[in-house]
Amino acid sequence: MSDLPEEVRSWIGQKRYELEGEFDVERGYVFTSCASVQNGNPLFWDEKVANELTDGFIAPPSMISVWFRPHYWAPDRKEQAQPLQVHFDLKQRLALPEAVMTDNTIVFREPVRPGDRLRTHQVLRSVSEEKTTKLGTGRFWVIDVEYENQRGESVGTESYTGFGYRRQA
């Protein structure tokens, strides 16, 4: 990483973008997510089953990143906030206009429940040397996103590998 800008190097290992979700976890989004993949798990649809197994309704674990993503518009917002802001910072600072996510690991801990208000922060773990793939030339990076509930309990950790690149001319 010898050619990595000092500013980017300083981000590695730092806790950044601590924020709280804009809204409480709610079942409307749970239904939309389940509908998008036709998930009929009764934990999300049947109160009797949810009460018996999970002490009430929970959200699908894979929705963990949904609860803090900003909406498309909000009053008085000057700039469009971005989920995974570190990813967009890297694109901008390294002048890599395009990017894709190539690898995603999620560890699930306490269940997320309707009414929870999640908090999150991001940590840049690594940035690669420049590499060329079929998409173009750029760098791979790994970003961890930690999530916890309003009681300070970890609900999970998500680790993303992204590839920022310039398309071949």
Next chain:
Amino acid sequence: MTRESLTLDRVKPGDTLPELAVDVDVTAVVLGAMASRDWRPMHHDKDFAVERNGTRHIFVNTPHNAAYFERYITDWTGPRGRLGRIRFRMKDSVFPGDRMVFHGEVTEVAKDETGCGWVDLALKLTVGEKTTTECTARVALPVAVDDNPWQRRGERWRP
């Protein structure tokens, strides 16, 4: 989905999960992006996806991909199955018009020090002959009919 749940004693390495086929259309891709509050245009604007991303159409986003794998796994385990960890590598994109097929195999069955039953899975998503996503997952299953992995907390939950 059945309300019955698999128990650990009914699973062994080499077992395969029933395949799941899903036909993808534009609405599904957009619904998945909206459900995950992902407003980036490559998941709903074909012109943007083609001209800026160099792809042939809009494509399924990462959280939507994760939600499909969760559904695939818990369709198999039943509601007592509790996901501990999932890892996936998206090797290629899924577009409207594609038929996705999910495949899975049990790679390991074990109990941890706390007595929690774990199954490791090797999964993949194919479109035609192409593997678009490779995935591994670790899911807790009841070790007996009266066991419930969802009741595990703190040190008793080691995903």
